[in-house]
Amino acid sequence: MTVRDQPTQVAETIAARMAVYLGPHTARVAVKTFSQRALGRGPESLELPDVPELLAALRPMLRTLVGHSQCEIVLQRIQRELGL
Amino acid sequence: MSFKRLAVLPLLAGLVPALIVLSIEVARTRQIALRVEIETVKILGLTGSVIAALSFDRGEHLRRAWLLNGSCYGVLLLRDLLYGVWLVRDSGELSQYLEAGMVLVANAGAVTGVWMLSRTWKVAGIALPWSPLRREIVRWVGIVVGFAIAGPSLWFSIEHAMQGQVRAIVSAVSSAGDILTLALIVPVLLTTLALRGGLLSWPWGLMTASQFGWLIYDATGTIRLFMHVEPVTATMWSEIFRALACMYCFAAGIAQRAVSAPDAAAAPVAVPKPA
Numbered sequence: 001m002t003v004r005d006q007p008t009q010v011a012e013t014i015a016a017r018m019a020v021y022l023g024p025h026t027a028r029v030a031v032k033t034f035s036q037r038a039l040g041r042g043p044e045s046l047e048l049p050d051v052p053e054l055l056a057a058l059r060p061m062l063r064t065l066v067g068h069s070q071c072e073i074v075l076q077r078i079q080r081e082l083g084l
Numbered sequence: 085m086s087f088k089r090l091a092v093l094p095l096l097a098g099l100v101p102a103l104i105v106l107s108i109e110v111a112r113t114r115q116i117a118l119r120v121e122i123e124t125v126k127i128l129g130l131t132g133s134v135i136a137a138l139s140f141d142r143g144e145h146l147r148r149a150w151l152l153n154g155s156c157y158g159v160l161l162l163r164d165l166l167y168g169v170w171l172v173r174d175s176g177e178l179s180q181y182l183e184a185g186m187v188l189v190a191n192a193g194a195v196t197g198v199w200m201l202s203r204t205w206k207v208a209g210i211a212l213p214w215s216p217l218r219r220e221i222v223r224w225v226g227i228v229v230g231f232a233i234a235g236p237s238l239w240f241s242i243e244h245a246m247q248g249q250v251r252a253i254v255s256a257v258s259s260a261g262d263i264l265t266l267a268l269i270v271p272v273l274l275t276t277l278a279l280r281g282g283l284l285s286w287p288w289g290l291m292t293a294s295q296f297g298w299l300i301y302d303a304t305g306t307i308r309l310f311m312h313v314e315p316v317t318a319t320m321w322s323e324i325f326r327a328l329a330c331m332y333c334f335a336a337g338i339a340q341r342a343v344s345a346p347d348a349a350a351a352p353v354a355v356p357k358p359a
Contacts, residue, residue, distance in 0.1 A: 016353040021284050067140040
């Protein structure tokens with residue numbers, strides 16, 4: 001991975017919070033997969049304005065694995081940690 | 085919640101059938117003690133499934149999966165209750181067919197529940213570890229192991245059922261359900277591996293352990309078909325692995341509930357500071 005491909009701080013923050021549940025590897029892969037799916041680009045270009053769209057894309061995945069209530073808590077926490 | 089302690093609890097429960105068999109010499113008393121132990125672990129298996137299901141909202145994929153898994157324990161408990169206090173298996177054909185029907189419903193619930201668990205990764209959209217080829221090879225190994233363990237029992241049961249033995253239908257249905265469930269262990273195991281390092285790896289890992297418990301429980305039955313084992317010894321080993329399977333299901337349910345507790349989301353995380 002080159003320096004240009006490094007995930008941004010925003011991507012790292014989202015992955016770190018999700019890693020509590022999904023483990024570090026799957027959390028990183030999920031951020032990459034869903035940012036490409038929702039925004040058409042990878043975690044190396046994720047910035048704060050992209051967060052609402054990315055979190056909306058991550059919601060069904062998290063809801064399936066941890067349930068609706070817990071999913072919303074996690075997403076709110078991510079937004080708080082990013083200062084949104 | 086200490087997940088490690090939760091993982092040890094079923095091992096302690098697995099000792100109970102061994103203690104009963106080794107310490108009680110009177111056959112009738114031993115039989116009663118084992119019956120109490122069997123029903124207790126089944127009730128705990130049902131409890132764990134319901135607790136896990138309640139961690140999810142109505143209509144959610146894993147709520148349905150856990151409820152279907154629990155329905156197997158529920159229907160088998162109802163069967164045990166009916167045939168323990170009211171019906172007698174040899175009381176007539178209707179009674180025997182009712183048992184076959186109940187075992188069919190129980191197995192259908194278990195297989196559908198495990199099938200739903202096995203495809204959760206696909207529903208969620210997470211990636212499984214390993215290459216598709218390696219996953220396919222391991223999946224086929226699971227299917228072959230399932231056939232090797234429950235296949236002989238299914239074969240003999242079908243033979244006996246063809247000769248008109250109604251009780252053999254119960255055994256055949258149960259064995260067919262076991263083969264299908266055992267074939268689905270691999271995707272559940274791979275989901276556990278995908279989630280390693282995260283809190284969710286605990287309920288998934290404990291559920292995988294439960295499925296392995298059932299795998300070895302079935303294997304003990306198959307060994308009985310081909311080897312002479314003292315009935316008491318064979319029963320002891322079967323019941324040890326039944327207890328492990330049910331108790332790991334209970335532990336998985338408790339772990340799922342703990343993961344869904346609001347304070348789980350508050351765990352501190354280390355985010356690298358910007359350069």
